[in-house]
Amino acid sequence: MKKLLIIGTFIIGVFFGCSSGDSDSSFDQRGYSNTDKLVSAEWLNENLENVKIIDVRKVEEYDLGHIPGAVRLTPNEVFQWEAENGVKGMLPSGDHIAKALSSVGINENDTVIFYDGNSNLWASRGLWALEVYGHKDSRLLDGAWVYWSENDYPISTDSPSISESNYKFTSSPNTNLIASWEEILDSVDDPSKIVCDTRSPDEYAGKDVRADRGGHIPGSENVNWVNAVDASGQFLEADKLSSIYENKGIKTDKAVYTLCQTAVRATHTWFVLQELLGYDNVKVYDGSWIEWGNSDLPIENK
Structure with a gap:
């Protein structure tokens, strides 16, 4: 009985230790109010299999190298459009964004990590858009591509196999x-x-x-x-x-x-x-x- 308890505890520990829901303790010394929506390169490298990664850089940059498993979206086409009153760059409808997420295999319960090549500039637009429409867990990669690529983290040129999903936002926009x-x-x-x-x-x-x-x-x-x-x-x-x-x-x-x-x-x-x-x-x-x-x-x- 004691042996079974020990084995069970070990399995639970492994499961939660690998869970993408874990917070990233590497930010503890920075004094932030909340780090639920921010991950370090180290944390992401340890959780590559547990998350969905969206690269919002240009296609030619993505093709030269990206974080293993990352899919790519063009942010100004997905997270902006021209409103009916003619104002450009406005937040599109939830259906428009959901269609794009579906095309790269994102599901409602996925932990989504955004990164770009410019200090999370466009990545933050993607995260904000998902926050408005109610995605449960989206985060930014601290340092984005520059930090990742300059600190010997793995880089891939392979295009991941994508199974399209049927993403739907189910809550009212915030x-x-x-x-x-x-x-x-x-x-x-x-x-x-x-x-x-x-x-x-x-x-x-x-x-x-x-x-x-x-x-x-x-x-x-x-x-x-x-x-x-x-x-x-x-x-x-x-x-x-x-x-x-x-x-x-x-x-x-x-x-x-x-x-x-x-x-x-x-x-x-x-x-x-x-x-x-x-x-x-x-x-x-x-x-x-x-x-x-x-x-x-x-x-x-x-």
């Missing part, structure tokens, strides 16, 4: 993650709310104009999205991140709205604020500057 232009306009004179503009300083100042008008939303603060990662593309420690945002008045007691040009950089900062720093109320302005800058809504360029 609209608490999305802000409209009306909500942004209401925030302009409200001290309890703040817009975090994640574009470059030149875009914010109106020197780099990518719409009919350049500049920024009145009262918004500029924190370039790249400030949240180090040279390797890994996220900074929590105390450094907190200092960056709080010094610009982007504090936990405020409702925060992130924006950029087409809400890609904005989703990266959303991830940092909500997941890593634990902000309670962060929304992505999906229309971002391509909508605001091409309208008659108020702007500043000083």
Whole structure:
């Protein structure tokens, strides 16, 4: 009887030790509020057989080498489209995204790991989209492809065998993650709310104009999205991140709205604020500057 208990305990330990549901303890020293949606290269290397990996780089980059078992999606085709009002780069319907996930064999209960070649810029858009539509477990690879490829982790050029699935989102979209232009306009004179503009300083100042008008939303603060990662593309420690945002008045007691040009950089900062720093109320302005800058809504360029 004692021997059976020991064997049973061993089997359970092995099962849970290999489970993709395990948190990644390698982030313990960084002080993050939550690491459920972030994995290290070491953790992923140990769990390659337990997860589904989505590479959102260009096809030619994928063909030169990718993480073993990774499938590829084109992010601006899957996680963006032109809305009925003509605004480009908006979040597509759940059916549109589900069809793409089905084409690469993703199922509703899969642990999905996103990575790209640029510090999780496009990867964060994919994760945010799945969060809106209710996928249970999606995560980013800290450092993305750059860290993985430069630190002797395995690389494959083989295309994995794909069995198409029939993915379906079953819950209502979480609209608490999305802000409209009306909500942004209401925030302009409200001290309890703040817009975090994640574009470059030149875009914010109106020197780099990518719409009919350049500049920024009145009262918004500029924190370039790249400030949240180090040279390797890994996220900074929590105390450094907190200092960056709080010094610009982007504090936990405020409702925060992130924006950029087409809400890609904005989703990266959303991830940092909500997941890593634990902000309670962060929304992505999906229309971002391509909508605001091409309208008659108020702007500043000083």
